[in-house]
Amino acid sequence: MILRLDRLQTELPPPSDPDPDGASNVQELLGGRFGEMSTLMNYTMQSFNFRGRQGARPFYDLVANIAAEEYGHIELVAATINTMLTGASPPADGRPPGDALEGVKSARNTQHFIAGGQGALLQDSAGKPWNGDYVFSSGDLVEDLTHNFFLETGARNNKLKVYEMSTHPAARALTGYLLVRGGVHQIAYARALERLTGADLTKMFPTPRIPTEKIPECQPHIQRGEHLKLYRFSPDDYREIVAVFNGPHPETGEDLQVVEDRVPEGAPWRDLPPQPAVFAPDYAPEEISEIAQRLRQAAGLPKEPTGAVASDGERGVVDKVVDKLT
Amino acid sequence: MILRLDRLQTELPPPSDPDPDGASNVQELLGGRFGEMSTLMNYTMQSFNFRGRQGARPFYDLVANIAAEEYGHIELVAATINTMLTGASPPADGRPPGDALEGVKSARNTQHFIAGGQGALLQDSAGKPWNGDYVFSSGDLVEDLTHNFFLETGARNNKLKVYEMSTHPAARALTGYLLVRGGVHQIAYARALERLTGADLTKMFPTPRIPTEKIPECQPHIQRGEHLKLYRFSPDDYREIVAVFNGPHPETGEDLQVVEDRVPEGAPWRDLPPQPAVFAPDYAPEEISEIAQRLRQAAGLPKEPTGAVASDGERGVVDKVVDKLT
Amino acid sequence: MILRLDRLQTELPPPSDPDPDGASNVQELLGGRFGEMSTLMNYTMQSFNFRGRQGARPFYDLVANIAAEEYGHIELVAATINTMLTGASPPADGRPPGDALEGVKSARNTQHFIAGGQGALLQDSAGKPWNGDYVFSSGDLVEDLTHNFFLETGARNNKLKVYEMSTHPAARALTGYLLVRGGVHQIAYARALERLTGADLTKMFPTPRIPTEKIPECQPHIQRGEHLKLYRFSPDDYREIVAVFNGPHPETGEDLQVVEDRVPEGAPWRDLPPQPAVFAPDYAPEEISEIAQRLRQAAGLPKEPTGAVASDGERGVVDKVVDKLT
Amino acid sequence: MILRLDRLQTELPPPSDPDPDGASNVQELLGGRFGEMSTLMNYTMQSFNFRGRQGARPFYDLVANIAAEEYGHIELVAATINTMLTGASPPADGRPPGDALEGVKSARNTQHFIAGGQGALLQDSAGKPWNGDYVFSSGDLVEDLTHNFFLETGARNNKLKVYEMSTHPAARALTGYLLVRGGVHQIAYARALERLTGADLTKMFPTPRIPTEKIPECQPHIQRGEHLKLYRFSPDDYREIVAVFNGPHPETGEDLQVVEDRVPEGAPWRDLPPQPAVFAPDYAPEEISEIAQRLRQAAGLPKEPTGAVASDGERGVVDKVVDKLT
Amino acid sequence: MILRLDRLQTELPPPSDPDPDGASNVQELLGGRFGEMSTLMNYTMQSFNFRGRQGARPFYDLVANIAAEEYGHIELVAATINTMLTGASPPADGRPPGDALEGVKSARNTQHFIAGGQGALLQDSAGKPWNGDYVFSSGDLVEDLTHNFFLETGARNNKLKVYEMSTHPAARALTGYLLVRGGVHQIAYARALERLTGADLTKMFPTPRIPTEKIPECQPHIQRGEHLKLYRFSPDDYREIVAVFNGPHPETGEDLQVVEDRVPEGAPWRDLPPQPAVFAPDYAPEEISEIAQRLRQAAGLPKEPTGAVASDGERGVVDKVVDKLT
């Protein structure tokens, strides 16, 4: 079971210049073989299928808990894609449908507009759907961990390349954050293998051989120590990760830490504006708002929506640090 | 973000007679077009892509919150498949590998053994991987809800058929529970459409046209009112589902309820035994236990694993009611 | 069994400026999940698999008959794609192959040229092949109809978006026609569900929430009442559709009509010119013509080809009305 | 455009012993790479994409007309699969769902029951969906015909093997008919290539090298000359096939014939009985019948359904000849 | 470029009892994600894409040379599948086709008979085709080697399980050989990573944690030192593998060796008998033999075929050792 928090793990900038081709490439980080959907579902399925978990509890807890963090990563990638697509079709002008989408007819992934509502799809950068064959869950603990270390390595490679391919602020904020957090998972699986077999995989860091700290957009997160921490994403469970996730960081030598009592503060989602040309959430979104307002009233809810969303007026802490660096 | 609870939404029986072909069919409920992975990821992606969510907050909250419950459903299906596969290979006998898997060489899905460790795969009943094309997220609210109503209808059909195809206790416990909870989601989407358009879809219930209450394994859940309740799967968010999910149940006329302050009590996962013939979690699982024990000690953790698992000695409430009925 | 008529259901304009990227997007209406191949094969397979059809004859007739109309729709989309691709490679110049296709090397779908002869492929807008998983045929009548209503809703969404993405005259003529005819099918399935369950789905119209009549290219067809008529596409069969398809149009209130004695007049196919750079129908098409001429003579056929094709000199009725409107 | 006739091209026997595994293999003839869906859609797409068709009219007519006959073939395969699956679940007994499908839990294709209503799926014998990549439409006439000849060769191979694998009467009636008719198409494409290039492909007959006449179930059709005739499946079009389809039959030397004025008499579809365990057409089919009856009455239709279905009491001509031979 | 030798890397036993379901599982070792087609094409593509290969020559040579050995492995798996399928249909009896394949209608993979001629398909154990997404070729040397180590680990897992699932002599001879040779490749990639990064991956051996030497069918190969040798599969190239492949074997401590001057002696292919029921190589194979005989004579070739095939009369060395052990 999960409890869902209506909040992102890190702040993303508001929509700026739309970038459909950029968004098509960021899809690799969502639905690609090494995307966040793959990390999420690999660790999730491995935790479901874990046999003899009491005997191997620290390892079970590690895999199950990282799985929980990955859910927040698919959120972030999806939010980034939505941000980059916002504005790619014109706002409503009260007129009947015309040629509102002609400007994107040569976009790399026109299904963002035809199938989706300028939103994320469960596809990679080539428009190929994510699929269950990307999940490896052999049940053999050493082998599953070997896979996970390799998967995080491939994921780091892909994040670095999407970083290099994208200057859109949302893509940069995303990759800066994911590189730091993915790095922690890469370390966690290397350490787990070391604990089980004695093989010192941490000598392989960094792979690709460029230190994370050289990426400007990673700096704010590193400065807050995010490259060292494994959060426990559960009210009461997964308490034994500390038995595996400890010792020195392979690159910096600093002590790795388990954060027991809180998850990343993060930020509320931005309420991305309707895109009526693609009928998201409707050709005439105000009708839905009126109905919603009536329903909320009838249910005795407050007049203003109870859900929190980011206010574009205030910029977050991360943004400000990034500002200084760039 | 999510917080993960190491607990199942309902209790499943312990392993009994292994049933590999049965497990291969239950896979449809995990990785089939209408399986729980589909309901999970459809509602999850729709919530990520929801534009203008403040204006449509009750609908956003509904979709996002049901998505959260679905996570618990993929857990249940995976646990059932693992249960049904347990025992299909012999226990370790200290000898080198022999013909431990010959007995399953004609099983419908031998990848349960070759690729997996007698565990669930992200596939359907034909061994085809779940894929991202099963996700529909148009951004158009009325259309997405229409899809969701149809999806739940197809899911109910598949659950009923897997029920009829399986007498294994785990499959029956699973389908009995899912039919009741899926029914609630089917109602929720029908009601949401009614609120937005005025169309009374509740007249279409039940589809297929067999009342849920006729299924014996559904009875315990119905008796506890589980067919009427929508749980809020979040500490603080998704408070506006109550604006949509209300009014009479389409079949019984009873009042629908939102449960604000707790999620289903459920039950701890069972700690399914190792299956050394498939190296899950190892050819010699006791070695892993010893390492784990040492690591836990070094980390100052208690001697006994801190995670809770079901004790086979005690049978759960649901089981007892089922006993009476069957 | 079918009898095939060498004629299109509506007239399409002659080739004008080639538009390969536009054609790549129109492919969604042929081979996409909600394309015409999907509507064709869903209803076709449902009719093949219909059990107890005498008892449910009006519903069987409805599904089987709409399937027959859909065949004409895949023809129209394919003809449009061919039209839009015509001229994208230069005419024959008697010289050996050179760089005739260099101008399209960055086209979205270069397989139009490499695999095809500047013709339609059975793919969607991302170049992914149509596949049999898009067919839903559960055998449960209420469920199949629910699916069909949802399918037509998704199809309408996609047609609207392809309309907005394309200003090419052929794409506009196509979508203008399909929106009107697909709307009739959407109504037919909603009405069928109403007849079976009492649920008034017609309140959900239009979805997406933009009336069809606002699309200029739909107007000529609406003015001829095409939004109200269901043609019987059979010499003698499917006579009971009238038992389901009746009552008021959900948007306009006008009476729905079954046309028993004729199918749409339509128009002959245009004879699209050879594209020798892609060897369609040959590198030297005149050789084929000569052989064909000899064979026809030997068979005692008239000197001129017996098949009718559209003459570019005369513009059709529809074109003329469109002219006025635009 | 097509006109659809509610009639099969040949008669199939009534359901007898259900044969789910047999049906799973017959699927190859529907949705396999060389199945009837492939022949249908290859020739259909080639006809849509045919450029310069006036100049090559006899060849266009040939391809377009054979495409029309193939539609009748997917009907026949689907009807066969439905026939073989009938009875594999028990008739309704008025009780709630139990274990009606347990008997088929180890069937090769359980999606016949879970996804379908004991009906045909658009899959091959391995449960893999038919897909658009099976369509070859290069636009190059010689090359498309070369493909078609190869496709018919592969199709003949598959029909022969499904014949050898199946003794179920419906499968035998199907393959007996399809072998004869597919043989005609194989000849037609070989002859067309001969007309265009001078290459005498007819020397390659038969491939595989077993004469069709040795198959007992082919005999009734051969005796009626069905191995020599190409029917024109159109009221008025495709008149020039006679310019290509003529000359001696490659195996027997008899004259090939074009039948201009009629299509095969065939037989009405059988009205296969409901299978309530899979909700086809409903859990309680009689309710649908009552509603249908009311609707027909309201529409002024006769009391008895107007559609013709085969009467199990009378056996067809083909059956009787088969009787004698076996 | 390659030179092909008409010889297998190790001897396989002659056909004995046919085992179609066994063969369907062995397919995993040919076309599965971790099958030999994957090892072949991963290393092959990595060698094609290797940039800066002069600077990294020992590593290039290693990858390119192992790729060459893998070709011999797909041969062996295919030969095994053919062996296991031989005899599953009856020999020719001079009669027309009857029900020769009825006995295999419930086989797990009937496409062995329908699509193939009782021969190997490029599929996995679920009948899913091998595909290019199984190839990982990032160009980053450390990452590609990490992948290769993981791939060999997964491959070893699958071989062990197919071993346990199969008692057919051909499957046992195959897996006994592949486990030994795959083990060498697993070591080679671990050593290469150690050379590049210093990480001692050899501590992870064996994975799964069962020593290869415990498998009786591996013993003959181990006794000949095959677990220590890397053959250079090239007349003149790939001379620098020796710079990487050296040092102690991770399990036994023995010295690893590069064999420079010869490849494994192996054994000729067996000439598996025709299976006329599936038309392999023909319905009447003797006709082909006669034609071939005439052609060879006309070309001045010797009267007896020049190609060498295994004689069933003599059993090979490996077989004899296996005999003793079992």
Add this chain to the structure above:
Amino acid sequence: MILRLDRLQTELPPPSDPDPDGASNVQELLGGRFGEMSTLMNYTMQSFNFRGRQGARPFYDLVANIAAEEYGHIELVAATINTMLTGASPPADGRPPGDALEGVKSARNTQHFIAGGQGALLQDSAGKPWNGDYVFSSGDLVEDLTHNFFLETGARNNKLKVYEMSTHPAARALTGYLLVRGGVHQIAYARALERLTGADLTKMFPTPRIPTEKIPECQPHIQRGEHLKLYRFSPDDYREIVAVFNGPHPETGEDLQVVEDRVPEGAPWRDLPPQPAVFAPDYAPEEISEIAQRLRQAAGLPKEPTGAVASDGERGVVDKVVDKLT
């Protein structure tokens, strides 16, 4: 078994202007349905599955030997793609990752950069992976040969179109060579069919109907007689191809020849430069070189790498002839 030669079958020009979209189209010749991977694996699998091969030895030898040549063709296509991608990202500048890939963010296939290291992928021009369903291996010799003739025909069509779409020197050198060599294989299969059945398929040449000699880039190869020769790609085997491959060339009437004692001289691979922006072979390739140097020294290898690579200073014979012609 194979022996691998570190050499290409023909010379390719050095990298010049990078052409990512061009490279994306050349992928069709590697991983497309009619690409070289298909020809390689079709003939390879057919040779593995060949039953009764002694009786049909000349045909077995033909198929097995052409398979061996095809391996060299996938090398050539991969090398071409690598050449065309070289330079598409900037050289290393010692700075941290920036926007090195922004220039290719709208490329047709961005996975060349994200998944690969500016190297070839096993995909077609639409980014769809090559898959095992492209392999046809029925075991029926006449049918397999019919397929092979058709496959080569489709391959020739695709090569001609990629030629017309690409003016990049590497693509032109590639297609010029492949058209000539593929033409030989097309003839070989036609002749084999003629030998077996008497059907004179050579009358169908050329298909598409444009003589190969009209392509300037084919001229150098034709002038050296490469359109007439079948090389025996084996030290000792496949000696009976001469029994089939003989007689006149269908277009020129010249005598076909079997080259027994040598394979094409070809050319060494070019050592394409690192592309550090995509980490190929590393972010800092010089580190790998230093390690390699040390390892080679320790192994007693010469100081200079032993492998031969093309020197960019000298242009090959083929290039010079092409120079004159263009």
